Amino acid sequence: MSLVKVKEKYQVTLPTEIRQKAGLAVGDLLEVEIEGTKITLTPKSVVDREVALALEDYDKGRSIGPFRTAKTAVRALRRTAK
Numbered sequence: 001m002s003l004v005k006v007k008e009k010y011q012v013t014l015p016t017e018i019r020q021k022a023g024l025a026v027g028d029l030l031e032v033e034i035e036g037t038k039i040t041l042t043p044k045s046v047v048d049r050e051v052a053l054a055l056e057d058y059d060k061g062r063s064i065g066p067f068r069t070a071k072t073a074v075r076a077l078r079r080t081a082k
Contacts (some may be wrong), residue, residue, distance in 0.1 A: 002015045014024070022043060026032075030041040047055075057063060063078060067073035 002018055004012050004015065006012055014022075024043060029044050029046060031044045033040045033042070064076050065073065067076065
């Protein structure tokens, strides 16, 4: 267990050992949850909304491909457009 100090602007520095174990780097995002007086920080990654929607389409089978050539991809796109 490590102790950290809350500074003037309510900032807290995470000790090196903790950052390394959590795999944190400068610029990483942390989700903050509070239960009573307990604060939990969880590393999170953010995905662009358009990428998330595309991944959802793929997961639900709303995609075609993969294709061996660009020519076969264009043919398939033309067929699905009709």
